[in-house]
Amino acid sequence: MSRYRRENLETQVERERTEFFAALNNLDRRSFLKVAAASCAAATAAGATFGSFQPLRFVGAQDAAGNASNAGFKVAYISDSHLYVKEKNDRFANALMRAVDDVNAMEEQPDFVFYGGDLAQLGRPEELQLGYDILKELKAPLKIMVGEHDWYYDMGEKWKSLFGEPQWSFDHKGVRFVCLMSVLEEDFWTERKMTPAERMSTVAGLDNRVQRPFQVGEASRKWLEETLADCPDDKPIVVFSHSPLYQLYKDWNFWTEDAEEVQAILSRFEKVTVIHGHTHQLLTNQIDNISFHGLLSTAWPWPYAPQGTPELTVPMNRSDPFNAMDGCGDGEFRVSAEGLVDKVYNIWNRKPILVPAAYVRDGDESQMPPRPNIPNY
Amino acid sequence: MKKLDWKSFLFGAALGVAPIATVAVVSLTSSEATAQLWGRFRSQAVVAAPGQVVVCSETSVDDGAKSENAEFVASSTQWTRGFDDSWVAEELERHPIKKIDDNKTVWNIKGSQKEGHTYGNYTEADALLWKKETERLVAEGSLIFHSADLLGSKNGVSCDMCHPDAEGTHAETYPKYQVQLGRVALLRDMSNWCLTQPCRGEAMSGDDPRMRALEAYMHAMRSGKPMKYGKH
Amino acid sequence: MKNTTLKRWRNVVAALVVGALSASSAFAQDAALKSEHGATPEPIQEAVLDKLLEGVDVCAPPKGVDEEYWASLIPEGNEITPERFALGKKLYFERRLSSDGTVSCATCHDIKRGFGDARATSEGVGDQIGNRNAPPTFNVTFLHTMFWDGRSPTVEHQAMQPIVNPIEMGMPLDPEKIIAGIKDDPEYKAMFQAAYGRDVNYPDVGNALGVFERCLVFLDNPFFRYMNGDEDAISQDAKEGWKIFNNQGRCASCHQISPSNPVGSNNKFHNIGVAAHNQDFETMAARALAALESDASEAAVDELALNSDLSELGRFIVTKNPTDIGAYRTSPLTNVGVSGPYMHDGSMETLWDVVDHYNKGGVPNRYLDGGIEPLNLTDRQVDQLVAFLFSLTDVRFADENAKEFAKQRSAAAKSRPERDVEVSTRRVLSFEKFDATAAKKGE
Known part of the structure; x- marks a missing residue:
């Protein structure tokens, strides 16, 4: 068979499969189970968890016998759904429902589900309400962050009435989680006599020069410092922020104006992970002690900015516009007992991508996520 | 056929478009464009001007008047917003639109004797005029690119939501075999696909002033990228 | 003997x-x-x-x-x-x-x-x-x-x-x-x-x-004749259907038809939700897991291996990539009129069923291809799309094609099991429906 030019994966699989079924005919029960187990192991080795349908097995999460060897815990995430009301845009609402189904179908339910902001597209109360109604179907508890699309119509009024204060913090299994409101913008609207709707539309655009760069702001930076005051330096910290908390590309507001000041507050800790929304793409960075991970959007992927994408980032495959959900998705991350974060991007209709701490923090190239076969340009 | 007014006469003549009395110039919808590939229409089509196919029947453009008056529309896009053009400056300020080529290389240097007395004898003022007129079209495109309403999107999705600064539009790679369309597409074909599918709007004819403006904006924003048709 | x-x-x-x-x-x-x-x-x-x-x-x-x-x-x-x-x-x-x-x-x-x-x-x-x-x-x-x-x-x-x-x-x-x-x-x-x-x-x-x-090439169909200039080769309905095929119907995203590759398949694999009709992937996966990992469920192992219903996992069996679960290769369309029943499991009797299936955005499941979404086609448009599909049959099969068209039309007049106007018109979102169904199953 090897003389065919296109001998490939299929041929090999067919041979394995034929042998498998041929073997079945001649086997007793015990031997059959051996063959079945071998076939299952082959599938697992190829990167899938045959039958279990968890997106990926986490590195170090299991020992040779398949037992959980690392306490750790799992957090699922959904982000950037940009909902319009259903009647205006069914696709975005449907996508968020799909993400909720994904999370609810996880065999191992996460300790909590983190929502990364921009639930609404234009901050309208009905949009936020729709998001609330969809998210309440989640089985696991929801922790939610605010994004600029949720905020600049009524300056957070409706969002707060649904979800409470935008900044919060709690301890979970030895890890301190802190959520920042990091999409503060200087007032550009009063002088221009903008209506709330105009203000919102301006902030909603990416490539406009009218809005101001995002910042955490002095008050929140102070709050962050106070909130972390009781944490020893070796306590693992996970910070949630809608904006990236580093400076990437100002023209699109992939940017936090006071990023360096925030990083300075976090600098005394040994293990800090920042999980941020807003960028709708695979994004990985490490600045000194801080690891940064972006989140996927359920609504649409952003292209990579012309400049500023961190070297550590292995970009995702260019998305297919004919598949409205391509480049979108949800995901999860596992916090190990040591407090390090392995991050999974579950891109719909694609192989999930694992970005482990070993790669981000320790620079282990062997753990590098796969390079895309259709590069961006 | 709509009576040609002075503007269309003037601009039609200036562009050298022969008056077409009995046939309509239409842009091809995707099915018709595919048909062209197959040789269908070959017997009926006459080339009127580069890039325009004159078809005797089967126009599927909704607005008949628009297609009848295509050469007028095509030559008057820059007039669409009337005499007040403060919006151009606003749009240029609002969005980081790429700078136009300054064309300094063709300015006539004072005192030098260029060949010919009209063609080739350009001044800084000429280049400024070109810039202003070109920017007007590009700015118009920017307006539409950033507005679901102007675009005719039915679900609130506008171009800039997926393509900030026209990133990812790859205008410089067309024409190319668009694998998901199964045929060679022009930039406008792909734009129309986006318009009808992700945006659930109505397709525009190729000579629709909005389509022309959109193309102008995308090409402007992709300026500096090497032109590579067929690239994937 | x-x-x-x-x-x-x-x-x-x-x-x-x-x-x-x-x-x-x-x-x-x-x-x-x-x-x-x-x-x-x-x-x-x-x-x-x-x-x-x-x-x-x-x-x-x-x-x-x-x-x-x-x-x-x-x-x-x-x-x-x-x-x-x-x-x-x-x-x-x-x-x-x-x-x-x-x-x-x-x-x-x-x-x-x-x-x-x-x-x-x-x-x-x-x-x-x-x-x-x-x-x-x-x-x-x-x-x-x-x-x-x-x-x-x-x-x-x-x-x-x-x-x-x-x-x-x-x-x-x-x-x-x-x-x-x-x-x-x-x-x-x-x-x-x-x-x-x-x-x-x-x-x-x-x-x-x-x-x-x-060498069994059957490409001489009325549609190709029409594309090559024979105006009367296909009906007005089929002509309208071709437009829908390329535009609102989104068919051409996968079923591309061109002179170089006239059969209408992109040769790629997609989960369009057909396997989800009769198969609950999660249940099946759980069963597979139980069968393959445990000695206790021998009966389940037998059933699993001999009936091989793992095959409903589709392309996944080949690539072991979870995103290929329930995905099958895009079917070619030439002579589709005479090659029913349709889909990998032959579960659809008529081309009306097939178009109805796509019109409602397939059957939602967590592995559904994102390009499959409700199309909001009217009944008239569905008819036109079907008319177009029947124009792809080689003229040498013309009589059988006409017979099959009549047979399917009468079957469709009696029953349209895949038709779901609520979802196709997006009055109810497909995943909303999915959730409702899942909730019902859970009860």
Whole structure:
């Protein structure tokens, strides 16, 4: 068979499969189970968890016998759904429902589900309400962050009435989680006599020069410092922020104006992970002690900015516009007992991508996520 | 056929478009464009001007008047917003639109004797005029690119939501075999696909002033990228 | 002895063949003429095929297809020659390649039943029923992979598989035993020598069948005639359908039709939710896991392996990539009118069902291809799209196509099981419905 030019994966699989079924005919029960187990192991080795349908097995999460060897815990995430009301845009609402189904179908339910902001597209109360109604179907508890699309119509009024204060913090299994409101913008609207709707539309655009760069702001930076005051330096910290908390590309507001000041507050800790929304793409960075991970959007992927994408980032495959959900998705991350974060991007209709701490923090190239076969340009 | 007014006469003549009395110039919808590939229409089509196919029947453009008056529309896009053009400056300020080529290389240097007395004898003022007129079209495109309403999107999705600064539009790679369309597409074909599918709007004819403006904006924003048709 | 049976058939049907061919249709009525497993007797099929291919230079690149592109699709070392075609043709109708002498390629890929078997899933040796719909054997050169899940790379390779599949032709996986029935046949000895310069052998069985099937090109359909300038070749409905196909229907995203690749498949794999009809992936996965990891569930293991319903996982079986769960290769569309029932499991009776299925955005499941979404097509548009699909059938099958159209139309008038106006018009979102269904199941 090897003389065919296109001998490939299929041929090999067919041979394995034929042998498998041929073997079945001649086997007793015990031997059959051996063959079945071998076939299952082959599938697992190829990167899938045959039958279990968890997106990926986490590195170090299991020992040779398949037992959980690392306490750790799992957090699922959904982000950037940009909902319009259903009647205006069914696709975005449907996508968020799909993400909720994904999370609810996880065999191992996460300790909590983190929502990364921009639930609404234009901050309208009905949009936020729709998001609330969809998210309440989640089985696991929801922790939610605010994004600029949720905020600049009524300056957070409706969002707060649904979800409470935008900044919060709690301890979970030895890890301190802190959520920042990091999409503060200087007032550009009063002088221009903008209506709330105009203000919102301006902030909603990416490539406009009218809005101001995002910042955490002095008050929140102070709050962050106070909130972390009781944490020893070796306590693992996970910070949630809608904006990236580093400076990437100002023209699109992939940017936090006071990023360096925030990083300075976090600098005394040994293990800090920042999980941020807003960028709708695979994004990985490490600045000194801080690891940064972006989140996927359920609504649409952003292209990579012309400049500023961190070297550590292995970009995702260019998305297919004919598949409205391509480049979108949800995901999860596992916090190990040591407090390090392995991050999974579950891109719909694609192989999930694992970005482990070993790669981000320790620079282990062997753990590098796969390079895309259709590069961006 | 709509009576040609002075503007269309003037601009039609200036562009050298022969008056077409009995046939309509239409842009091809995707099915018709595919048909062209197959040789269908070959017997009926006459080339009127580069890039325009004159078809005797089967126009599927909704607005008949628009297609009848295509050469007028095509030559008057820059007039669409009337005499007040403060919006151009606003749009240029609002969005980081790429700078136009300054064309300094063709300015006539004072005192030098260029060949010919009209063609080739350009001044800084000429280049400024070109810039202003070109920017007007590009700015118009920017307006539409950033507005679901102007675009005719039915679900609130506008171009800039997926393509900030026209990133990812790859205008410089067309024409190319668009694998998901199964045929060679022009930039406008792909734009129309986006318009009808992700945006659930109505397709525009190729000579629709909005389509022309959109193309102008995308090409402007992709300026500096090497032109590579067929690239994937 | 099995061969004697066949010879007897030859005599019995000789006169009937003449009768069958006198009708204008390639698929003339002869309900009485059925042999094992419901197939048309091979000699009749062969005669019908000869008639279909009358005047066609089968070994030349098909008319209208780019020669360079065509050549790129033919595997090196198995170029098309008349001798190979003749050998492949003989093997196609050869029952001695099956364990009980009742099955040939032509049993499930019956020339008179649209090169398929006109049933949801096929019947092989010992009357066993498989779990996949038999795809037609024409126009296969344009496919980059074979089988619904693409687990075979070429027609030549594919053709060897059903012979050894226990529920298709049931031969043991031993090259010598496979050819035992034909290797001493002087006719075969001569034909193998002429075709490949070798004695009778198993790989060349695949090669010759590959050549034969590659030559079964049926692309002369009304739609292509219309595209090439014959204005009256198709109806106004079909013309409208072609527009919908390219635009609102989103069909062309996967079923691309072009002069180079006219069959209308992108050769990619998509989960469109058909497997989700009868299969709950999570339940199936849990069962697979239980069966494969535990000794305690032996009964489950038996059922799992022998019924092999893991096959509902589709392309996943090949790539082991979770995102390929429930994904199958985009079906080619030429002659779709005569190759029903549809989908990998033959679960859809009519093309109305197929279009209804797409119109409601498939059946939602967590692995659904994101390009599949509600289309908001009106009933009129659905009819037009179906009319277009029926215009893709080769004119040599025109009568059968018309008959099938009438049959499907009347079936569709009675029942449209896939039609869901609430979802297709997006009044109810597909995942909303999915959640509601899931909640009901959970109760």
